[in-house]
Amino acid sequence: MNDSEKSPHCGLFLYIRRGDAQDCFTENFTTVLSDDKLGAIIRQMEKVIKSYGGKTEGIMSITEQIKQIKDDKNAIILAHYYVADEVQEVADYIGDSYYLSKVAKGTDADIIVFCGVSFMGESAAILNPGKKVLMPDAQADCAMAHMADLEKIAKMREKYEDLAVVCYINSTAEMKTYSDVCVTSANAVKIVKNLPNQNIYFIPDGNLGRYVAEQVPEKNIILNDGYCPIHAAMTRKSVLEAKKRHPKAKFLVHPECTKEVLAEADYIGSTSGIIEFATKDAGEEFIIGTETGVFHELKKRNPGKKFYTLTENQTCRDMKLVTLEKVLDVLKNETNQVTVTDKLRERALVPLNRMLELAK
Ligand code: 13P
Ligand code: SF4
Numbered sequence: 001m002n003d004s005e006k007s008p009h010c011g012l013f014l015y016i017r018r019g020d021a022q023d024c025f026t027e028n029f030t031t032v033l034s035d036d037k038l039g040a041i042i043r044q045m046e047k048v049i050k051s052y053g054g055k056t057e058g059i060m061s062i063t064e065q066i067k068q069i070k071d072d073k074n075a076i077i078l079a080h081y082y083v084a085d086e087v088q089e090v091a092d093y094i095g096d097s098y099y100l101s102k103v104a105k106g107t108d109a110d111i112i113v114f115c116g117v118s119f120m121g122e123s124a125a126i127l128n129p130g131k132k133v134l135m136p137d138a139q140a141d142c143a144m145a146h147m148a149d150l151e152k153i154a155k156m157r158e159k160y161e162d163l164a165v166v167c168y169i170n171s172t173a174e175m176k177t178y179s180d181v182c183v184t185s186a187n188a189v190k191i192v193k194n195l196p197n198q199n200i201y202f203i204p205d206g207n208l209g210r211y212v213a214e215q216v217p218e219k220n221i222i223l224n225d226g227y228c229p230i231h232a233a234m235t236r237k238s239v240l241e242a243k244k245r246h247p248k249a250k251f252l253v254h255p256e257c258t259k260e261v262l263a264e265a266d267y268i269g270s271t272s273g274i275i276e277f278a279t280k281d282a283g284e285e286f287i288i289g290t291e292t293g294v295f296h297e298l299k300k301r302n303p304g305k306k307f308y309t310l311t312e313n314q315t316c317r318d319m320k321l322v323t324l325e326k327v328l329d330v331l332k333n334e335t336n337q338v339t340v341t342d343k344l345r346e347r348a349l350v351p352l353n354r355m356l357e358l359a360k
Helices: 035-051 062-073 085-090 097-106 118-127 150-159 173-177 188-194 206-215 236-245 271-280 294-301 324-333 342-358
Strands: 010-018 021-029 075-080 093-095 111-115 132-134 164-168 181-183 199-203 220-223 250-253 285-289 306-309
Touching: 062 075, 062 085, 062 324, 075 085, 075 097, 075 118, 085 294, 085 324, 093 097, 097 111, 097 118, 097 342, 111 118, 111 324, 118 132, 118 173, 118 342, 150 164, 150 199, 164 188, 173 342, 181 188, 181 342, 188 206, 188 342, 199 206, 206 220, 236 250, 236 285, 236 306, 250 271, 271 285, 271 294, 285 294, 294 306
Parallel strands: 075 093, 075 111, 111 132, 164 181, 164 199, 199 220, 250 285, 285 306
Antiparallel strands: 010 021
């Protein structure tokens, strides 16, 4: 219902009679209620119902229940820009992988609900071991996180004495233990540039690795053949067709895309980089070469601007496994906790902490 359809004189009335006892609760209002005000009223009604031994489940909206349990348990919700719009809306912090790992490390909350894929929750649990990290969907994973060969890393180390293994954060905790430093798309160029090593083995993403190699030509960067299925499926042909459809639009793209697609870009950067560019730029139309979840923040920050996809198929299925119902469920029952063995944690913490240090 939109605002104009709402009656200007509304009210809530609750009357309870049980045995000899009776109680009533009324609330009248003449303006459209904010979500917070409505939530407060519903919570008051809920107290009355409970005092008579009634059940109140289903009265509060899922969002209201999430907010209440979050407060009761000192929990926070972190959400990546790729998760569904309504999940981003209940989050305390929304951002790219780099930002979210900094938040996870620094939080005082007892529980972190990580709305994203498994490498994100795993990194949070490694960076802040005292906290309970919960994943709304334990199956939500990143295909690319598994695309490196540990034997190949060992061979590279034998071949190059001064090798640095640079590991994109989209990787398993085990892969991180074989690495010297982690990076995200927001800080990879800066970190690789400043490493003392001449020879770099970049895992697992070959596309991000190639992009970094172009920005840091003074180093020998050896590429791996991992890729993100969603970004790698975006083609130059689809870019050219989108540009034909929207001739005034600038093309903003994530570095996980192929070389041919990046060659057509007006801007290349992480999810938050893309959002910031579109927000600051004077242009009014943009073609977006990354997962569709970013459209929520793009439109929120830029209501007057237009954003277009490249193709119909720009969705990360795993990110979309996270739903409001699952967020509520893990908050209530504290299930799907991320666990990492002490040995794995100690070793994977080194490259993650080094990233946070070098990216400053
Ligand atoms: P960002 O670090 O840019 O948010 O990207 C994460 C990711 O999974 C890209 O596919
Ligand atoms: Fe992984 Fe690609 Fe999904 Fe990002 S969009 S989480 S890289 S599969």
